[in-house]
Amino acid sequence: MKALRLLLPLAVFAILVVFLWVGLSRDPREVPSPLIGKPAPEFRLPQLHAMDKQLSTSEMKGQVWLLNVWASWCVSCRIEHPLLVELARTKVVPVIGLNYKDKNDLGIAWLQRYGDPYSISIVDADGRVGIDWGVYGVPETFVVDKSGMIRYKHIGPLTTEALERKILPLVRELQNA
């Protein structure tokens, strides 16, 4: 009983440390998306390089693909861009670029300058589709499986680590499924 009384404050302290540790090591900017495991929201958007042509979510069914949300005004998009260009070169997975709340000429010029890794670029000028996909911080990258289900979301600029540890293994797994 005496030992218990002495150990109790220590136990309470230990629990507190665990809570604070977990709480502090989490990034509050990363809000878990409720869309993971749900069908990708439907869109039908004009293509950046051919505004008379459109692309819809359903046309991507049957293959694993990535949706990368970017804009020419987005500074951290420039950080992740070389990784996307590199990824496009390997032709492992098609990346659809969602040009989010941008001006078309600025977007096209940006891609000419930094390289165009996108199989198709689509235009979300007013950000409506972005809202449907729960986009709140550009850049964001989604992994969509063959059945059109969102399987993963990366918030913020892609990193080599995120690509190699998480996204590419998942893509390979989904492609073989």
Next chain:
Amino acid sequence: MKRYLFSAALATLLAFAAGVLAQSNPALDARLKKLEEELRCLVCQNQSLADSSAPLAEDLRREVRALADQGKNDAQIKEYLVARYGDFVLYNPPVKAITWLLWFGPFVLLAGGGVIWALVLRRRARRGYDDDDLPPDPRAVDAGVEKARELLDDPRA
């Protein structure tokens, strides 16, 4: 002529004002303002949708207004946002299994404190007094003073 022109201008102005007034709806504005205060802006996370001037907050306010214009009620509008951004957009988290600790944890702690308090009180009542409450024994005090005096007088010290 002058007077006629003036009244015509006034009539036009009044018609225009009436048109503007008909478009803005104070009751709807108040309702949306209240709703937006319960919604979190995702970009600047410690601001409500009503307070934030982030571009996304503007878009979401526009979206909320469009939904309200479609006749959606507050619960439906919240549902729309939660489906896209998760419970995180709500300043008032819903009660469900994962938030039980959040909602009921403080009451559990309060109850725990109450139990400890009751135990301490009961033990004191049983013993009649606490050690610290005892007045010092006068004999012990005298003995202590004697001892101190001896030590002070001790030439070896």
